[in-house]
Amino acid sequence: MDAPVIVVGAGPAGLVLAAELRLAGVDVIVLEKLAQRTGESRGLGFTIRTMEIFDQRGLLPRFGDMVTSNAGHFGGLPMDFGVLDSVHQAAKSVPQSTTEAILEQWALELGADLRRGTELLSLCDTGDGVEVEVRDAEGDRQTLTARWLVGCDGGRSKVRKAAGFDFPGTAATMEMYLADIRGVELEPRMIGQTVAGGMVMVGPLGDGVNRIIVCERGTPPQRRDAPPPYQEVAAAWERLTGIDISHAEPVWVSAFGDATRQVTEYRRGRVLLAGDAAHIHLPAGGQGMNTSIQDAVNLGWKLAAVVRGAAPEALLDSYHEERFPVGQRLLMNTRAQGLLFLSGDEIQPLRDVVGELLGYEEVAKHLAGMVSGLEIRYDVGGGANPLLGRRMPHLELVGEDVKTSSAKLLRSGRGFLLDLEDNAHLRGRAAGWSDRVDVVTAVPHGVGANSALAGVSAVLVRPDGHVAWAAPGSHHDLPMALGRWFGPSRNPLD
Ligand SMILES: Cc1cc2nc3c(=O)[nH]c(=O)nc-3n(C[C@H](O)[C@H](O)[C@H](O)COP(=O)(O)OP(=O)(O)OC[C@H]3O[C@@H](n4cnc5c(N)ncnc54)[C@H](O)[C@@H]3O)c2cc1C
Numbered sequence: 001m002d003a004p005v006i007v008v009g010a011g012p013a014g015l016v017l018a019a020e021l022r023l024a025g026v027d028v029i030v031l032e033k034l035a036q037r038t039g040e041s042r043g044l045g046f047t048i049r050t051m052e053i054f055d056q057r058g059l060l061p062r063f064g065d066m067v068t069s070n071a072g073h074f075g076g077l078p079m080d081f082g083v084l085d086s087v088h089q090a091a092k093s094v095p096q097s098t099t100e101a102i103l104e105q106w107a108l109e110l111g112a113d114l115r116r117g118t119e120l121l122s123l124c125d126t127g128d129g130v131e132v133e134v135r136d137a138e139g140d141r142q143t144l145t146a147r148w149l150v151g152c153d154g155g156r157s158k159v160r161k162a163a164g165f166d167f168p169g170t171a172a173t174m175e176m177y178l179a180d181i182r183g184v185e186l187e188p189r190m191i192g193q194t195v196a197g198g199m200v201m202v203g204p205l206g207d208g209v210n211r212i213i214v215c216e217r218g219t220p221p222q223r224r225d226a227p228p229p230y231q232e233v234a235a236a237w238e239r240l241t242g243i244d245i246s247h248a249e250p251v252w253v254s255a256f257g258d259a260t261r262q263v264t265e266y267r268r269g270r271v272l273l274a275g276d277a278a279h280i281h282l283p284a285g286g287q288g289m290n291t292s293i294q295d296a297v298n299l300g301w302k303l304a305a306v307v308r309g310a311a312p313e314a315l316l317d318s319y320h321e322e323r324f325p326v327g328q329r330l331l332m333n334t335r336a337q338g339l340l341f342l343s344g345d346e347i348q349p350l351r352d353v354v355g356e357l358l359g360y361e362e363v364a365k366h367l368a369g370m371v372s373g374l375e376i377r378y379d380v381g382g383g384a385n386p387l388l389g390r391r392m393p394h395l396e397l398v399g400e401d402v403k404t405s406s407a408k409l410l411r412s413g414r415g416f417l418l419d420l421e422d423n424a425h426l427r428g429r430a431a432g433w434s435d436r437v438d439v440v441t442a443v444p445h446g447v448g449a450n451s452a453l454a455g456v457s458a459v460l461v462r463p464d465g466h467v468a469w470a471a472p473g474s475h476h477d478l479p480m481a482l483g484r485w486f487g488p489s490r491n492p493l494d
Pocket residue numbers: 008009010011012013014031032033034042043044045096118119120121152153154155157158178254256274275276277283285286287288289290291292
């Protein structure tokens with residue numbers, strides 16, 4: 001084997017997956033067909049859940065001063081994300097190129113073997129491993145082998161096609177343009193402000209660059225292998241707004257559609273998919289890159305545990321079980337948002353009604369939870385404790401000789417058991433997993449200390465930050481939960 005895991009694609013999903021595998025001590029080769037990053041601004045910023053995830057890995061300082069805000073929208077209708085319970089706000093206007101540069105640096109520092117200029121051509125799942133044929137940076141063909149292959153190779157994924165994944169859904173019905181342009185002054189326009197014949201949006205990106213989006217109703221979808229010429233975008237803009245922007249300098253031009261598809265399984269044999277390779281949709285509400293990163297964080301520690309032989313292969317089934325429904329809801333809400341901001345006047349009454357509903361806190365919470373990822377609750381085995389399956393809330397923690405936080409405890413990529421009642425018996429029950437799970441005796445203090453863990457005596461948190469077990473109120477006992485998520489104990493008596 002050249003490596004236990006080969007990841008195809010060094011976009012956000014592939015880079016995060018590679019880093020997560022390395023955090024868990026697993027070697028990984030990342031194949032990336034582009035010799036250099038594209039520099040495209042695509043995904044602008046992070047949802048609240050991604051901010052929490054970057055915090056748990058200590059990545060936020062690498063992004064410097066980010067503009068954060070609770071102001072957002074659902075389908076172009078303004079929505080306040082401040083109704084959600086998080087110490088973080090969404091980050092605005094971090095270009096995807098910056099995000100990728102930072103994630104690449106992180107993955108490289110951790111020891112990922114990134115092979116730029118290397119394209120996957122074909123693959124074969126041999127049952128006990130995967131063989132891939134690649135064209136390397138010198139143009140030579142070679143065969144690489146791994147135990148597992150993960151396709152993080154984007155919406156047109158070759159891995160998905162070559163491994164025979166089903167990818168049902170709906171084809172694109174229309175095409176929209178996007179351009180980042182310099183040298184023209186334009187008033188900001190929120191997404192959803194329709195004009196006769198379509199919708200146009202302007203968002204300032206800083207340094208005199210504006211992002212514009214143009215949707216001219218009736219523009220048929222095209223399969224493009226190259227970006228549209230800027231003059232095509234400027235002409236559509238002028239038809240819709242009457243304003244000539246043809247003299248602006250285009251920094252990046254792109255076209256995209258509303259094709260909506262999701263694979264029916266996230267794993268076939270030894271091949272798994274993450275990110276856009278598993279789901280495509282209209283970019284609405286800034287979710288695609290964020291969901292892709294979160295797929296990778298869900299998969300990384302599980303795949304690492306299986307590779308290290310610490311956990312059985314069955315742990316990987318939970319990747320599909322947990323992330324497939326998240327993808328389904330992503331497709332559902334981007335479709336709904338597309339209808340709201342791309343349709344014409346005929347749906348104005350619907351917009352008015354939804355706008356009115358968003359004024360109710362419960363409604364805003366529900367939709368903001370969906371778009372931000374905060375609604376996610378995995379099935380971790382049942383029980384009455386409301387923390388089960390949810391992400392561990394951010395809490396500052398103090399113990400006899402510890403001062404830490406729930407986010408800091410996750411920096412290492414290991415799970416942790418938080419013992420809130422200095423319970424030696426409980427700690428003893430976790431001793432057989434001490435090579436995989438840290439045990440901390442501490443209590444919350446500061447903001448939220450009294451509410452988030454009220455009545456809770458202990459919490460087991462997975463490496464991705466989700467609560468796997470909590471006492472009281474879990475159906476399983478602690479060793480059973482430890483065994484399910486971290487593999488068998490080293491102690492034969494457990
Ligand atoms: C106009 C636009 C605006 C968007 N805005 C947002 C936003 O605001 N927020 C948000 O969250 N998302 C946004 N998105 C979506 C976001 O860009 C994607 O969801 C995200 O890039 C997916 O990441 P990924 O790692 O899964 O795939 P990608 O970023 O597509 O990365 C795939 C990588 O695989 C490589 N690759 C492909 N084939 C091969 C091969 N055969 N061999 C080797 N390498 C290969 C590619 O070169 C690429 O580097 C937007 C998308 C578009 C188009």
